[in-house]
Amino acid sequence: MGRKVAVVGIGQTENKSHWDLTLPALYRLAAKRAVADARLDLGKIDAIVFGNSPEYFEGVNAPEKWCAEAIGGYGKPVFRVHTGGTVGGSTAIAAYYLVASGAFDRVLAISGNKLGDCAHAQLGLSTCYDPILGRSFAAGAIGAVAIQSSGYMAAYGVTEEHAAKVAVKNRTNALRNPYAHIRIPGYSMEIAMKSPMLSSPLKLSDCCPQSDSACAMVFAPEEMAKDLTDTPAWVLAAVGVNEGVNYAGRRWYQPIGLRKAAELAYERAGIRDPRRELSVIEVYDAFTYQEMIWYEGLGLCDWGEGKRLIDEGTTRMDGPLPVNPSGGVLCANSIGASAMIRKAEAALQVQGKAGERQVPGARLSLGHGWGGAIQFHTIMIFSKEKP
């Protein structure tokens, strides 16, 4: 798999409405935080991989054109990546490959969005649907995920209470994360269950917010890593898999693309029993039911058993395998940054730099992302120990 690569710097902006920052300024804030964390400045980056989700969010086509200089791209290679909501993960993976291959040494991966600039972000999302056969029925991301979630409930007896438990878990965790958007003390089952229905079975409580944010990560090869950080997060696996959109017999609630990505990632990382070997996981829980579906896709349990992990508290902060100590996407979602934040938060955990949301003794972590028509999945696995 080429050179050994570590994450040596991480920077993220707060998830909120950043009315004081243009899109380039938002990216610049994340980039400067990441290079400072790697004891570098923007001039000492060798290449940049740039991610941004559907341009309709900002209404600016080819935003890499607008942002490249603000993040140190003058006179350097800048590569654009785009895989919808997965983009932050695909961007980090592309940056990892640039370093692992030996093509470049210090590579900045950066991805974000300003959803607040779009009067109707879900309307922007609806433009992602096929214009000939899909767009007449587009109801943003929520319509597709509602159909996925309702199929999941019918197949396995998952209830609204299971979803509410996911919301309470992640919104409680978010109180420890200064970058989270939704931070509501005392978030309870009652609040979750009584929130208004948007698109059945999804209530407001089951859905992510619309945030502005950017996230950046600096990747470097083994021989440079020790000079750039005292706490490298070693990359053991970086995998992306595309599942078909509407293939014959598709069960939206059985993400076989994620299962394939997980199997590949575990094989590369030498993991045989992910539920017991992993210390902490960040999944792309844009909607509550998905967190349980992703448990199953990640092979933490069998299909249909995700609800048991929630019922038994397995994935709470004080459980044996915490999932989303950051509060997850349910508490902060700019889309463009979100899949990278999952990787960055997972890396911070093995670095021991996750602040109040640190899982004690975390040694092996996984960050996930999904995007497109519930279609693209990315996984990165990080280790405290050098492979």
Added chain:
Amino acid sequence: MTDEPRVLAGEIRIPYKWTAGNVIGTFLATLRDEKKILGARCPECGKVWSPPLDACPVCHADIALADLVPVGPAGRVTSFTRIEAEVWGRPADPPYALAAVRLDGSDTDLIHLVLEPGTIEKLAAGMRVRARISQARKGTLLDILYFHEET
């Protein structure tokens, strides 16, 4: 600091003509002219895709006009959502529903509308539904007005 606005308001409007291609174009023309729903039977794996595609995503075979076969117009609901909120450039006024319908003879789900109040409340996985075809057809998927409970 002032209260001056720090944002510029604007919008983008660009008209398009989206190419439907031969296979999907024929599917839409047949719906308009003959009130029939077609699927595409992959010449290699035999799976039927409806709406049709230009190529089989699984075995990568090309799909030709000769591969189009009739499906539906009835089928069963595999999943659904009732949309109750006033958002998202909607295809209908809430409350309405979107259903994934496995048309008879098809191996894939067609996402479409459910608009009749009686049917919306009764929606469930496995429920039989039938397409209601518009009298004023334009060659789009909305030539199927919606799906209603099969009686």
